Amino acid sequence: MSTNNSHDSDVSFIRALAELLRENDLTELQVKREYGEDDSLNVRVSRQTQVVTTVSVPAAAPAAIAAPASAPAAAAAPAASADPASHPGAVTSPMVGTVYLAPEPGAAAFVTVGQQVKEGDTILIIEAMKTMNQIPAPRSGKLTRLLVEDGAPVEYGAPLVIIE
Numbered sequence: 001m002s003t004n005n006s007h008d009s010d011v012s013f014i015r016a017l018a019e020l021l022r023e024n025d026l027t028e029l030q031v032k033r034e035y036g037e038d039d040s041l042n043v044r045v046s047r048q049t050q051v052v053t054t055v056s057v058p059a060a061a062p063a064a065i066a067a068p069a070s071a072p073a074a075a076a077a078p079a080a081s082a083d084p085a086s087h088p089g090a091v092t093s094p095m096v097g098t099v100y101l102a103p104e105p106g107a108a109a110f111v112t113v114g115q116q117v118k119e120g121d122t123i124l125i126i127e128a129m130k131t132m133n134q135i136p137a138p139r140s141g142k143l144t145r146l147l148v149e150d151g152a153p154v155e156y157g158a159p160l161v162i163i164e
Contacts, residue, residue, distance in 0.1 A: 010041055017029055017031060017045045018045050024153070026096060027046060028096070028155065029045045029096065030042075030043065030044040030156075084147050087159070089141065089144070089164045090159045090160075090161075091123065091135070091137070091160050091161045091162070091163060092157050092159050092160060093126060093154045093156060093159075094126075094135070095128050095156055096128060096153075096154065096155055097126040097129075098127045098128075098152070098153055099124055099125070099149070099150065099151070099153075099154050100132075100151065101124050101125075101146075101150040102150070110122050110123055110125075111123045111143050111146075111161070112143070112146075113143055113144065113145065114142065114143065115142070116140075116143075117137040117140065117141065117142075117163060118137065119137055119138065119139050121137045122135065123143070123160070123161055124160065124161075137163060138163075141163040141164050143162070145161060146161055147159045147161060148161075
């Protein structure tokens with residue numbers, strides 16, 4: 001009977017996680033529950049999001065006007081494929097949460113673009129489940145790009161900054 005109650009509570013726990021995923025517009029959530037030495041529940045709830053891109057071209061556009069418009073689009077495609085997460089200096093999010101660039105509202109940001117940082121310096125905070133997690137610089141270098149905004153939600157593995 002206790003196994004059935006445990007199963008029912010696990011099912012309701014998973015349903016609550018799915019609801020949390022939907023309410024916060026997240027794509028993935030992972031939790032591990034420890035019940036005892038050899039008894040645990042490891043849950044990963046995820047959903048796929050569909051990206052829809054629409055391009056509208058005026059039907060009456062002459063070919064001479066349409067041709068130059070496609071050239072910049074072709075030039076922009078390589079830039080879009082240069083994913084910041086694949087940059088060797090990218091610092092990625094170790095968790096799902098909300099990014100804060102300063103220790104408190106109205107305070108100066110931990111780092112700014114162009115600033116030299118040392119390994120271990122706090123570069124930002126990620127709030128996850130009401131806990132403020134300081135994210136340290138994994139290496140020394142110059143912060144060349146800030147890829148997130150203050151108060152923005154981030155996913156696990158999302159690029160935060162680039163340190164070169």
